[in-house]
Amino acid sequence: MTASSLPSRAVRYHEFGGPEVLLIEQLEAAPPGEGEVRVRFAAGGLNPVDWKIRSGRSRIQLPLPVAVGREFSGVVEAVGPGVDDLSVGDAVFGSIPQGAFADLVVAPASVVARVPEGVPLEVAAGLALAGQTAWDALESQHLQQGDVIVVSAAAGGVGGMLCQLAVARGLRVIGTAGPANHGWLRSRGIEPVLYGEGLHERLAAAAPEGITAVFDQAGAETIEAALAFGVPADRINTIAADASAYGVRNVGRGAVHPPTLDALAALVADGTLDVPIAATYPLSEVRAAFEFLEAGRLRGKVVVTAD
Ligand SMILES: NC(=O)c1ccc[n+]([C@@H]2O[C@H](COP(=O)([O-])OP(=O)(O)OC[C@H]3O[C@@H](n4cnc5c(N)ncnc54)[C@H](OP(=O)(O)O)[C@@H]3O)[C@@H](O)[C@H]2O)c1
Numbered sequence: 598m599t600a601s602s603l604p605s606r607a608v609r610y611h612e613f614g615g616p617e618v619l620l621i622e623q624l625e626a627a628p629p630g631e632g633e634v635r636v637r638f639a640a641g642g643l644n645p646v647d648w649k650i651r652s653g654r655s656r657i658q659l660p661l662p663v664a665v666g667r668e669f670s671g672v673v674e675a676v677g678p679g680v681d682d683l684s685v686g687d688a689v690f691g692s693i694p695q696g697a698f699a700d701l702v703v704a705p706a707s708v709v710a711r712v713p714e715g716v717p718l719e720v721a722a723g724l725a726l727a728g729q730t731a732w733d734a735l736e737s738q739h740l741q742q743g744d745v746i747v748v749s750a751a752a753g754g755v756g757g758m759l760c761q762l763a764v765a766r767g768l769r770v771i772g773t774a775g776p777a778n779h780g781w782l783r784s785r786g787i788e789p790v791l792y793g794e795g796l797h798e799r800l801a802a803a804a805p806e807g808i809t810a811v812f813d814q815a816g817a818e819t820i821e822a823a824l825a826f827g828v829p830a831d832r833i834n835t836i837a838a839d840a841s842a843y844g845v846r847n848v849g850r851g852a853v854h855p856p857t858l859d860a861l862a863a864l865v866a867d868g869t870l871d872v873p874i875a876a877t878y879p880l881s882e883v884r885a886a887f888e889f890l891e892a893g894r895l896r897g898k899v900v901v902t903a904d
Pocket of ligand 1 (some may be wrong): 644645646726727730749750751752753754755756773774775776777778792793814815836837848849850851890893894895896897
């Protein structure tokens, strides 16, 4: 360990596979460099991409060993040269390409934002990837009053926020979910529809006047139902299937954009955006956290927290 690096446990794996390949390793965190901050980890949001890469079957291929975790929250404990808008003690959240599940996270200050008063760190931990994805996908369609949209996996990490952002704009939102999530969707102004066989008929019954845009977080079924329904391909966005195979759009999260993170956090703070925490696990139980996520039935975000 060099003089100014500090011990930091991190979640990593050295081979692709199931949750059992996840290890907690004793590493060290470097001091923050130019434009960077070092954050004492409080919580991290799990995302399907984390296990897809871990499985070895993702189109995203990372060299081994892979350091796990893309979104996090915590408290700034050191500030590098050139950082003048963040200070030691600030509660922040953000997203990095890998390695966010560690006691200490070194990140560019340009990919973090402050956690406002009243927003729990566990909730903030799910905003920088899932939240900004929802925001960027919704923005890409330039929706207007009168649009009727369908959102699949409407109670999931991305879908849940996308639905609520759309409701806040006064749009009519139909969301697909399992029965256990229909009550929550209704409570947020979203009309629930069961996914699975017969989806096309249920959508036709829910929106006889037509659907003007579709945001898919679940895969082929929603896209096929939307195309059969006559929704134009350029009004269908998927982040969960091969968009090119259907000729539909594929807008996911763009570069991390702190003003968007600020806007998302402000919407959580004022109650517009409810981000349920489906489950929390201490970092030392990260395998169990992934098992829960990968089971596929949840509402909101799965979060790991500092032990
Ligand atoms: N390109 C990007 O920028 C980007 C960013 C983030 C995520 N993604 C991708 O987007 C997808 C969604 O991510 P996420 O974080 O929102 O996932 P998530 O939170 O794990 O999604 C869980 C939700 O999926 C729902 N679900 C499961 N099977 C379903 C089915 N057959 N039809 C409809 N809904 C179903 C579940 O509904 P019930 O519990 O109600 O049954 C659950 O609420 C993933 O494929 C992810 O990799 C892409």
